Amino acid sequence: MELRDIRYFVAVADTLHFGRAAERLHMTQPALSRQIRALETELEVQLFRRTKRSVKLTIAGHAFLKDAQQILHQVKQTVSTTRRIARGEMGHLRLSFTTSALRSIVPEIVREFRNRYPDVQLAMTERCTHEQVEAFRDHQLDVGFLYPPVDETLLAITPLQPETWVVALPKDHPLALRQPLTLSDLATESFILHPRQEGPYLYNQIIHLCQQAGFYPHVVQEVAACQTRAGLVAVGIGIAFVPEILQDAGNRAVVYRTLKGDAPSLQMAIARRHDDDSPIVQQFFQIVEETFTNADYLKAN
Amino acid sequence: MELRDIRYFVAVADTLHFGRAAERLHMTQPALSRQIRALETELEVQLFRRTKRSVKLTIAGHAFLKDAQQILHQVKQTVSTTRRIARGEMGHLRLSFTTSALRSIVPEIVREFRNRYPDVQLAMTERCTHEQVEAFRDHQLDVGFLYPPVDETLLAITPLQPETWVVALPKDHPLALRQPLTLSDLATESFILHPRQEGPYLYNQIIHLCQQAGFYPHVVQEVAACQTRAGLVAVGIGIAFVPEILQDAGNRAVVYRTLKGDAPSLQMAIARRHDDDSPIVQQFFQIVEETFTNADYLKAN
DNA sequence: AGCCATTAATGCTTTAAGAGTATTAATCAA
């Protein structure tokens, strides 16, 4: 049995007239009569009770009609849905971001995406860079905002705007008054850094920059959350580095100072699997690109 | 799009191998490759991501597969159900019967029908003959146990076993001792009959038989229910006619006497619309026939 | 690094299912 047969049957069942049904199907009456008869033979079921002058459905024909219409409807629905999914208008997208990404342009991107593709289910999870890479490996993630470097054989990376980090000092620290501050000024300080395994790239970068400035930093504590580091700075445990964008939300007992010359910096990036051909992911990247073009445009004015 | 395309697609999606899928479909690989490609062109959707060595589903392909399998399943289900309905194994049957029919062979017939066709929904309603005819007219009824005569242009009638009616007398009535009783013996009695409009045929029959016996019956009361009539006989209001099969269930203060010669009698019949081609109804009649053949066979032994 | 096996695609031919045309047969209404 083919959908053709079902379409023919429904036309005849609707009109109860082979001639008119044939017309509706843009074919001739004999061809239609033959197809219906063939369908009945195949089913071994009489669907119509015909006289030479009239046609009506049998009981079985009535039942078949109901199902037939449902099948045709489902086929139509399937075609439509498949097309929408292929166009990226429907489906789902699993998104991850590091904690600090929420303080950046990311929320705006997500908002725009939701607006433009309301039928795409968004699943968002906060994950650190390392967790994101693992999730990508396990096919648990489609798009991630993270901090390179990562395994670029698996992931395609698009760098976003660089993010410079500033020094957090207690309000009453002597250096809080000095304005052009360089890394070498911090040589004798105690440092509160983030745990090495949470962000080895940045950690090593800091150590390396300090060594270039002629000292090895004295690390008194390792704390993951930036806010907590600022808190510890406030009570005089030491000094710390935090992202520039987080400084406004900081503690009142803390001042933030930009470093002149080499300073710790990270460049957030957006990642996807190389082998991912999801049109939704493509569209997400499209929006990311547009958002940045737009943002630059605004800045230029 | 045709079911063929869907079947082909599912085969390729299952095996992810054009050659093996073609084998499973009993066709050659190039033909299959071409059909899949045509399907993709028609849908304007890439369903497979092919390399020269491997095939895998795209996101849209995955979604389509799910729906495709469901469609194929539904088609299979529809064919099966339609066949069962055509064979009379599924569907519904609306059945009516008069009150007294429940005291006859009818329950046995229904029991056997339920046994043999458990997937047929039975809707049973008690209706008098007149109500049944109305229900048939309104297409509200498929099979009815009723008492002719009825409109035989609408209904096809199969008569069942004739049912003779007996006289109910008070236990201490003088005629209770006379054994060969005839209708003329009742000439001076008071009669409790059923209401004329409830069964005009039987009512007229009784009047007619009495007149043939040389008298016009003196009717003191009209009561529909046979049991109630027997009750009134017990307290001496008059005498009554009841169906032979009901006499066992009668009042202890009442005796029942068969009439010699002409006696009121009814022949229950089973009715269906002439234009009803439901296989279920046919099968019901089949069982009715078998049940009677069987019953006669038992009697003969 | 090169060769062979594997596998999907392409070009051409063949087949058969389905459609068209002309006609028939039966039924209902006037």
Place this chain on the structure above:
DNA sequence: TTGATTAATACTCTTAAAGCATTAATGGCT
């Protein structure tokens, strides 16, 4: 009785789909 209506039949024709032979590209294996 006749004519209009309508589904079925007989035959021919068209075309979509299948088969066959071959190509092209890829990946594994020595």
